[in-house]
Amino acid sequence: MPPNSLKTLLAEATPARSGDFLAGLAAESQEARVKAQRRLAETGLSDILATPLIDPDRDEVQRLILDQHDDEAFRPISGLSVGEFRDWLLSDEATTDAISALKWALTPEMVAAVSKICRNQDLIAIARKRPVVTKFRTTVGEPGRLSVRIQPNHPTDDAKGVAASILDGLAFGCGDAVIGINPATDSPSAMRRLLELIEELRLRLDCPVQSCVLAHVTTAIDAMGRGAPVDLVFQSIAGSQKANESFGINLAMLKEGQDAAKSLKRGTVGEDVMYFETGQGAALSADANFGIDQQTMEARAYAVARAFDPLLVNTVVGFIGPEYLYDGKEITRAGLEDHFCGKLLGVPMGVDVCYTNHAEADQDDMDNLLTLLAVAGVNFVMGVPGSDDVMLNYQSTSYHDAAYVRRALGLKPAPEFEAWAREVGVFDEAGFLMPEKQRGDAGLIARSKLLEAAE
CATH class of the missing domain: 3.20.20.70 (Aldolase class I)
Known part of the structure; x- marks a missing residue:
């Protein structure tokens, strides 16, 4: 896929926002946007990988993206389309460990593509599965x-x-x-x-x-x-x-x-x-x-x-x-x-x-x-x-x-x-902010420490 074609598809599939209209990149109508989202859903992850959006000879970020990619980690999902990858991410098979294993398999363009065909609840449900500590x-x-x-x-x-x-x-x-x-x-x-x-x-x-x-x-x-x-x-x-x-x-x-x-x-x-x-x-x-x-x-x-x-x-x-x-x-x-x-x-x-x-x-x-x-x-x-x-x-x-x-x-x-906060009386034993009326001696300790630091 030519880079300009992928750029156009990603832009037109994006939910409407003023910046893309300002840049002249947004879809002309909601109908055109939905059509682009359907085409993007059918696009292979491998096609996205093979289509750098910026010439790597001119852009060190593009070179970094290509250098980061792990072909072996990518292999299990290399045959999926963007839509199929979204379906997998929402499935019970996509556990925290399974998604985490794809860290270096995924490129920014792949995850951006998936996000464009997700509802808000999809974005929440999938991200919740992927803590980063x-x-x-x-x-x-x-x-x-x-x-x-x-x-x-x-x-x-x-x-x-x-x-x-x-x-x-x-x-x-x-x-x-x-x-x-x-x-x-x-x-x-x-x-x-x-x-x-x-x-x-x-x-x-x-x-x-x-x-x-x-x-x-x-x-x-x-x-x-x-x-x-x-x-x-x-x-x-x-x-x-x-x-x-x-x-x-x-x-x-x-x-x-x-x-x-x-x-x-x-x-x-x-x-x-x-x-x-x-x-x-x-x-x-x-x-x-x-x-x-x-x-x-x-x-x-x-x-x-x-x-x-x-x-x-x-x-x-x-x-x-x-x-x-x-x-x-x-x-x-x-x-x-x-x-x-x-x-x-x-x-x-x-x-x-x-x-x-x-x-x-x-x-x-x-x-x-x-x-x-x-x-x-x-x-x-x-x-x-x-x-x-x-x-x-x-x-x-x-x-x-x-x-x-x-x-x-x-x-x-x-x-x-x-x-620390429990020790000084900012939080209660359950780990939540202690109500003022319940702070008692612990609250006095917390306040005295904070006042001492302020002085």
């Missing part, structure tokens, strides 16, 4: 658990403001994924100052958490060279070499950052040291999508992520804006697609359940997506004070939202963090 100071992604990133951003990186947000999050049982700050200034000195703040809080509280300042990978490498207490190295990534160049990175830089962080040996239960963020529309906004629909390009970013054994990957699903995902329905669909594709590729997926203020979406849409993702087994979500990020100016999920969904679905935090 990673470790640093906490173990993230085990079934029955939901971790939360504390996102204590401040428009001026004010230490008291950041610390207050962190302590508020810890009091709600959040932070077991990471305490991750988007810095107002991307410099080694600013990064080090924020990392030392988190490090002091962590040590005072004797709390099993990991920290990350979401600066550029080169800034993190510089900071590590200056002795900064770096736990996780962050970077935004995308699905083509050109798109990654727009972020000022390449694969070699990511490997350098990973090696530097591993050499510090700061993990206690594991050494997964990378944190990546992605989002549908990133490649298109950089004019680096090569005529490929935005959801397929997003899946290609996960091939980059899995090459570096990350602790955390999250799609910031509604952050880029309504030009790419117009309303709550499109954001919901994209979040479920991204989680599904990442999990099938063996990536530890979290989702920033979010929207910008000029999108046709609201917190009810986010409540719906949060609940659906938690049912699907998402590794982690964001904890933002009051759901409103005062530095990045967008709407996400709050500490209260995390408490709601854990209680509603019986989900617990990472085991190491749960044990």
Whole structure:
């Protein structure tokens, strides 16, 4: 199949979204979309494998995708069409072990193709079968658990403001994924100052958490060279070499950052040291999508992520804006697609359940997506004070939202963090946030520890 034919088929089979209309790639009508989905369902997985969407001589991400592929692991499914593979994934034969064994057999284009012919409930049911577990100071992604990133951003990186947000999050049982700050200034000195703040809080509280300042990978490498207490190295990534160049990175830089962080040996239960963020529309906004629909390009970013054994990957699903995902329905669909594709590729997926203020979406849409993702087994979500990020100016999920969904679905935090939170009186013996009236002496201990750390 010619690459352009496969690109057109994948794009026209994609559920409607504003970014593909913006790029001139979307199907002209719902009838045309359904016809494309039927043709895609009949397309062989082997045909997709044999049709690189970007010339590998021009694109290191395409070369990485081809190099990652395991022919032997692919053999059991090599004769299946996209539709037959979907049917198998939904069957009882597709156990967690069976799906996990396909990690290196699957390419991003294969899983993107399958997602395009799935209903939302299919995306949830299949992703739920495929947990991806990673470790640093906490173990993230085990079934029955939901971790939360504390996102204590401040428009001026004010230490008291950041610390207050962190302590508020810890009091709600959040932070077991990471305490991750988007810095107002991307410099080694600013990064080090924020990392030392988190490090002091962590040590005072004797709390099993990991920290990350979401600066550029080169800034993190510089900071590590200056002795900064770096736990996780962050970077935004995308699905083509050109798109990654727009972020000022390449694969070699990511490997350098990973090696530097591993050499510090700061993990206690594991050494997964990378944190990546992605989002549908990133490649298109950089004019680096090569005529490929935005959801397929997003899946290609996960091939980059899995090459570096990350602790955390999250799609910031509604952050880029309504030009790419117009309303709550499109954001919901994209979040479920991204989680599904990442999990099938063996990536530890979290989702920033979010929207910008000029999108046709609201917190009810986010409540719906949060609940659906938690049912699907998402590794982690964001904890933002009051759901409103005062530095990045967008709407996400709050500490209260995390408490709601854990209680509603019986989900617990990472085991190491749960044990700490129970010891200091944040959680009860069942592993849930302790009601204020029941905290008693344990609550006093928790509050005193948090206040001591704040001072």
